[in-house]
Amino acid sequence: MWYSVLHKSRIHTSVHFLKKAAHNLKGKSTADQRWIVRQLNDPFVKAAHVQNYRCRSxxxxxxxxxxxxxxxxxxxxxxxxxxxxxxxxxxxxxxxxxxxxxxxxxxxxxxxxxxxxxxxxxxxxxxxxxxxxxxxxxxxxxxxxxxxxxxxxxxxxxxxxxxxxxxxxxxxxxxxxxxxxxxxxxxxxxxxxxxxxxxxxxxxxxxxxxxxxxxxxxxxxxxxxxxxxxxxxxxxxxxxxx
The missing domain is CATH 3.40.50.150 (Vaccinia Virus protein VP39)
Incomplete structure (x- = not known):
């Protein structure tokens, strides 16, 4: 993968940070839940956090x-x-x-x-x-x-x-x-x-x-x-x- 050179501990921290958002699904609309789940599964979102970019764009x-x-x-x-x-x-x-x-x-x-x-x-x-x-x-x-x-x-x-x-x-x-x-x-x-x-x-x-x-x-x-x-x-x- 294009971001595989990143340190494993930093990737683990990024994934943990993103998964914490899953606890906020309760009470959200269906559209909001879909958006959150998509973000959690998006490798560019994870990589942006790891590399300190402000967003995946x-x-x-x-x-x-x-x-x-x-x-x-x-x-x-x-x-x-x-x-x-x-x-x-x-x-x-x-x-x-x-x-x-x-x-x-x-x-x-x-x-x-x-x-x-x-x-x-x-x-x-x-x-x-x-x-x-x-x-x-x-x-x-x-x-x-x-x-x-x-x-x-x-x-x-x-x-x-x-x-x-x-x-x-x-x-x-x-x-x-x-x-x-x-x-x-x-x-x-x-x-x-x-x-x-x-x-x-x-x-x-x-x-x-x-x-x-x-x-x-x-x-x-x-x-x-x-x-x-x-x-x-x-x-x-x-x-x-x-």
Missing amino acids: AFKLLEIDDKYKLLKPGFNVIDCGAAPGAWSQIAVQRVNSNGANAEFPCGTVVGVDLQRIAPLNGAHFLSNHDITDPVTHCKLLELLPGAQAHVILSDMAPNASGLKEMDHEKLITTALCLVDLADKVLRSGGSLVCKYWDGALAYQLQEKLSAVFREVRTVKPKASRKDSSELFFLARSYRDIK
């Missing part, structure tokens, strides 16, 4: 970056919908924004979310900020060296209503705003990774991305559950046509 970005090499030391990164901060943790490690490796240049990581994000060494968080707000854009330009980002990341999604088509439309609308953000902050040749839920409107997002990026592809990391409609667009080589 860290492994989605790890797989994408391991394959496509988007994050490099010295790069400036914007993490959209950053809470609870797992993607920012990966970005901090990969761009060396905490200065952990003195042999490489230090990058910058700025996370944005409508919710509060707990502090993280090497990241600057704009909690309670809307990524579509021009005021947020101005703050990003102030925080980013050279007022430009090399990479925009987005794992954000609206709160699920249970109505699949409505939720799909909301997420596509939100993701479309990232193209406008790229127009303001992304440097020529930069990259963007954004989540979307598969559906009838996905082509609109793909077309808008293809208009400003030379390469756009769909990726589904192993940490994205097979029964989920979650996918990611990976767009590279931004064409600054301003």
